[in-house]
Amino acid sequence: MPHPVPAASAPLLEPAIELRRDEGRPLAVQLADALRRAAALGQLRGGDRLPSTRALARHLAVSRTVTAAAYEQLHAEGWIVGRHGSGTYVTTTPPGAPAAQPESAPGGGGGAPAGTIRLVPGSPWVSGIDRAAWRRAWRAAADRDPDEFRSPAGVEQYREAVVEHLLRHRGMAAGGPHPGTVLATGGTTAALAELAASALGPGATVAVEEPGYQRAVQTLLAAGVTVVPAPVDHAGIVVRDVPAGVRAVYCSPAHQYPLGGRLPAERRVALVERARAEGWLIVEDDYDGELRYDVAPLPVLASMAPDVVVHLGTTSKILTPTLGVGWLLGPERVVSRVLEHRERTSTGPAPAGQRVLVEYARNGDLGRHLRRLRRELSQRRGLVVSRLAESGVEVFGDEAGAHVVLPLPSAAAEQRVVARAAAHGIVLDGLRRHHHGPHRWTGIALGYASCSRGDLERSTALVARWCGEEVSGGGPASR
Template structure:
């Protein structure tokens, strides 16, 4: 740890650094921005010694955790370097740094407006990622060096890691599944678009859960596919109401999005039987299937019917969208067709996020993260359900994932609640936007992963107050 540096010995302590405690931007980010700017314009120069995090915290009258976080960020970016037993020093400015660079914006405190608390689904608990593991994985991933050619299927090490992940955390029955059945993808929507372009006839009909994931709807339509609605209830897709004459059915059987049901065994069997009888593909979106809190995660549909199921997964809900990677598990004829499509359009999944996931999984860190994630989100879900039910509000959705549904009587009420919540600093998500056609379900899809626990506790009474009279 750096030695304390007296005030007179560091040029940093002579600079005017304005930090605004009431601004949206965290103090650590403000401080890192100010120091980076000072180095860019020459107020701090290569070789300048910086005060210790403790001394700087005293000088600015802020917490040492703030100064430590700012130093950590600048060290990762290459602006500063620590020398054992000596202290922390400014490096030379990184290549391309300009002396006339635009200074960071002045952050004025926001008056009469609270910071927004985000209670929407589909956002991961990114704050729960161990930063030491995160940094180590990125450093190790960089050791591979630049690539010389595209890997259309994705890196073999990544595809092997996906198979292992599905075996350990998603109940995949290996059978004939190997890394050869896995393709790296850029995420669910990208994979669905590729699948439609490579396998489905242009103009074909695909049934999509209604309400359901609208980015999937968009990806299919962009590929020239005709989307038809498939109704859902509290147990997920209603199999007998899937229209006839479709080429594929897109569904989320482990945790229907956004209603939150789990497709029971009898419906799974019926779905597979119809697919085989009528020549469908079943596209299984397993966006958060790892996150169950009452029982072990249900086995993926691909284990039951590898001949008709294409399984899609993603890292964006269990880790972060930063990685930008997912996977497709399918029979060889499907993966071969998708690779041919990629060759024809010159598309390849980006390898950086693949390498990082491999490193996170390599030493068991992914499994430890998932156990911690399940524990945290299970506790948060219990808080949400208990607080709202104590106020007499109905809440539904399986004990899984990172959201529940709070029903409301109609679309007008849904919109009014969202607007009034926004006025009080809370971002809510209504079920309207999850419909492609006329709205059938009304209410809020209430997420609990994006915020802190304190924010969640403070926001729930507001949500209860706004919704309390509407359910009566």
């Protein structure tokens, strides 16, 4: 029967613990699971004191070896800590705790449960935004008079700020971009939707990296565009394998999504040469091109071939999706078609986020944030890679951006790791979902930007162990 932990040993702590000797799992494993579950359900909280291993063993009628082994496991996972002369205490809700099942909200609810750790790519480091600078930018933006009408191209000062940003942080040569070639957008996906409706049009065929950004695929399909795969390898898009007869090629040359490769110079040249020879547009998704910390950020393709490249940028990865803004830089014929589409449909990005970014960049706050962000992500990547290496897990992807890739031997192995993580309150992103066609790559795209350092270290240790078991052939299915 369930045994409440004695209040004398741990005041205010009475989680029910049931150990079954007829079960196949060791008693120490059952005890550790029970304590995790109590923390996930709120029965144990950060700062609560646990009973001593001796007192708990006596109360549960088990060997002290059982309680000591359970505490040792939980201590290794980082959610309990021993204080000399005081006892053992819960630190936080453990990353290894099964998430409590929330009650459904009226009308349904989305998103992950509270306390879930998201190790997924594409999430920004919002906790690192200087809150004083952030509030200052919003106040300054609000001091401007309300707009009487919305400019189809976007706020002029915003487009000027984008030009300055591209010059300083993306290596665009002076004299290249100017506000007349830049349009404000609602982000890369919104910009792609506008391109599909104007410069490409229904019935066009577009090659998209495979594996690649599936929101881009779905955006193009929704616009009536035919999507064909463009294979990638560790270095990015394989130019010779891009199908003939396409109207455009969508790619992420600075940091391929999701595999993380950097397109080498010879492939960049070959891509531009094919585009010019065959009449393509190259749609360059530069979703996190500013986030390079091994070398200086690579120049964008648009600076190399402004006649055939449409460059898409966003603030959602370097700052936050709150602003809801990005930019499009392209040949005059493309920019004109997008503007005509906006005039016809009376659509375009809202100016509020544009004005905030103008103010955030005006006094150098954007540049300071990017420098802090690069340092933080570099350190986080080092932490993740070292933890994975200890478990014998290979990592690939350039020293850039906010995610690495952990290859796994099979789709089944990927599914097992993702499922184990979900059971422990950790959200992982498998590579299989990044394919539009047959699955060629399996593994985990592990993001390291959005959670705290402590959560990152503890949860990465668990993921490293699970992936290591799969790579070595010791996963659950092989036991």
